[in-house]
Amino acid sequence: xxQDGPVADAPSFEPAEPAPLGVERTPTGxxxxxxxxxxxxxxxxxxxxxxxEVYEDVHRGLKSALTSLDARPxxxxxxxxxxxxxxxxxxxxxxxxxxxRS
Numbered sequence: 001x002x003q004d005g006p007v008a009d010a011p012s013f014e015p016a017e018p019a020p021l022g023v024e025r026t027p028t029g030x031x032x033x034x035x036x037x038x039x040x041x042x043x044x045x046x047x048x049x050x051x052x053e054v055y056e057d058v059h060r061g062l063k064s065a066l067t068s069l070d071a072r073p074x075x076x077x078x079x080x081x082x083x084x085x086x087x088x089x090x091x092x093x094x095x096x097x098x099x100x101r102s
Contacts, residue, residue, distance in 0.1 A: 020044035036061040 021044060025037045036058050043054040 015047065018045050018047055030065070032065050033062065036065070 020041070023040075025034075025040070027034050028037070039054065039058050039061075043051045046054065
């Protein structure tokens, strides 16, 4: 039987409004990384097509932070690996041609 007016269960094809996901972020103790992780909250207030920019920005920042862990601190003039004592050459096989036992 047809009804007059809007139907309560009719599907909506309009995009949903942005809403926070409620994901908790645990601090890492590294200010740079914590700031980047907090930047993820920016995506909570953007439509889905805006999330990519935030995620890529955070990814670049985290990649840079990880790369900086491999870099030597400024003024560190130590060589990458300190040379150790020279390694002995190969041990010659025992040669008994001069073994003069009586």
